[in-house]
Amino acid sequence: MATVKLSFSPAPVHVRTARLVGVAVARRAGVREDLLDEVRLAIGEACTRAVALHRQYGLHDPVLVEMSDTGAYTVRVIDRAPIEAGIGLAALPPDELAKESLSEDALTTGVGFALLAGFVEDLQVRPVEEGIGTEVRMVWPVGR
């Protein structure tokens, strides 16, 4: 069993670092090579969402990413934003996506969730067990 924890200031520039680390640990854990693009995208989306929420609420707390390969490859991305903000929009239908009234931020949030739901078979979004915040938990099988 191995656990890697990454904690970063909620700034867009660090999301790429989180993606790179997440994919490196996934590869090491034995996640299939053809799933790594999806792992990269999903970790990026989960971290982008967390950074956006921290910025929206003026929170300086770090975003936490925890990767573990116990049985499967599990990635938890934890934000500290109020729960009511956490669940966001469901996937948007195409005619909504192109509507003038839909803001770019709302569109990005909706599209981000569509990507998470589309690329991660085992996905949970739930309140953290202690304190304020949401955890996005993603699990991928390991091929060993």
Place this chain on the structure above:
Amino acid sequence: MELSLATRTVGEHTVLEVGGEVDVYTAPRLRERLLELIDGGARRVVVDLGRVDFLDSTGLGVLVGALKRLRSADGSFALVCDKEPLLKIFRITALDQVFPLHPTVDAAISADPTGAEA
């Protein structure tokens, strides 16, 4: 890989070639460039994603923003993309039904025939 942006003109079309990673950090630069082009009078814009190796929801949001802006200015906007991983992103988000998607720049331009080359 960092974001790269290069613009060229083909007849009445402005082709923006994008390369590298389009994410929450780099997407603002893509947004700025698209706004510069549109504010500078470009009305037929083709964004070539051929050398993009990463595209996230923020980048998709910027592309939809440009599409809406051009549509309201009676312009046109199309994407060039032939990489399966990127095409999958468009399908999953249903944005394949929003954007005109073409495998090549030539195909994108000939599908929008009101320009000088028609």
